[in-house]
Amino acid sequence: MRRKLAAGNWKMNGTSAELARLTTLAESHGSAGCDVLICPPATLLSRAAEALSGSAIAVGGQDCHGATSGAHTGDISAGMLKDAGASHVILGHSERRADHGEGDALVRTKSEAAIAAGLTAVICLGESLSERDAGQTLDVIGTQLEGSTPDGASGARVVIAYEPVWAIGTGKVPTTDQIGEVHDFIRTGLTRRFGAEAGDAIRILYGGSVKPGNAAEIFAVSNVDGALVGGASLKPEDFGPIIDALEASAG
Numbered sequence: 001m002r003r004k005l006a007a008g009n010w011k012m013n014g015t016s017a018e019l020a021r022l023t024t025l026a027e028s029h030g031s032a033g034c035d036v037l038i039c040p041p042a043t044l045l046s047r048a049a050e051a052l053s054g055s056a057i058a059v060g061g062q063d064c065h066g067a068t069s070g071a072h073t074g075d076i077s078a079g080m081l082k083d084a085g086a087s088h089v090i091l092g093h094s095e096r097r098a099d100h101g102e103g104d105a106l107v108r109t110k111s112e113a114a115i116a117a118g119l120t121a122v123i124c125l126g127e128s129l130s131e132r133d134a135g136q137t138l139d140v141i142g143t144q145l146e147g148s149t150p151d152g153a154s155g156a157r158v159v160i161a162y163e164p165v166w167a168i169g170t171g172k173v174p175t176t177d178q179i180g181e182v183h184d185f186i187r188t189g190l191t192r193r194f195g196a197e198a199g200d201a202i203r204i205l206y207g208g209s210v211k212p213g214n215a216a217e218i219f220a221v222s223n224v225d226g227a228l229v230g231g232a233s234l235k236p237e238d239f240g241p242i243i244d245a246l247e248a249s250a251g
């Protein structure tokens with residue numbers, strides 16, 4: 001059985017004033033019946049790790065460089081994230097693919113660097129609205145999955161997040177059939193490439209406008225092993241009920 005994972009992506013939000021929200025979350029959901037991960041901006045990583053120490057809530061970065069060190073002004077290596085207290089890193093988010101021109105090969109290089117540093121890579125895939133409207137969703141997801149995922153991926157070191165670009169921050173959510181179709185497709189791709197055991201152990205999260213009001217319905221879909229939550233992860237009063245719904249779906 002794959003352990004469920006509720007992951008929060010704070011994106012470019014949060015200063016020291018917001019650290020108290022982590023203490024609140026740790027008090028209410030510090031030992032939930034599912035894994036919980038918060039990915040704050042890099043500036044808050046070590047203090048977030050401190051605020052959550054003693055709880056089971058893990059901390060992750062939102063990106064890393066593919067190299068271990070060197071002349072890369074403004075970048076952060078996977079080892080540095082680990083040193084700051086991170087256990088995970090989000091890679092290939094559609095906002096990085098769009099804002100920074102990141103492609104599958106670079107995402108794969110970064111995921112290899114993350115795994116080499118002892119982190120778990122949360123690799124994001126997702127189609128645009130025009131790709132969905134053109135009936136290209138599974139082709140796009142298949143290409144991203146193949147190109148962005150490193151060889152030898154395991155359940156311990158890789159998590160896949162399916163985030164349709166058109167559902168991010170828009171309040172639009174695919175139907176449960178649409179989510180199920182893509183998640184089943186990803187599962188098949190994972191088992192084909194990595195074998196039944198590893199392919200079945202890799203968790204597949206759904207992301208895009210997950211809220212307390214739609215979480216239970218999404219978590220009931222086959223091969224949905226949790227969520228990657230943006231806006232609703234910023235407030236414990238929203239993220240808490242999402243964690244509760246995930247826990248309840250685990251039975």
Ligand SMILES: O=C(CO)COP(=O)(O)O
Nearest residue numbers: 009168169208209230231
């Ligand atoms: O991009 C996301 C998480 O990585 C989803 O963002 P929202 O939950 O704000 O739609």
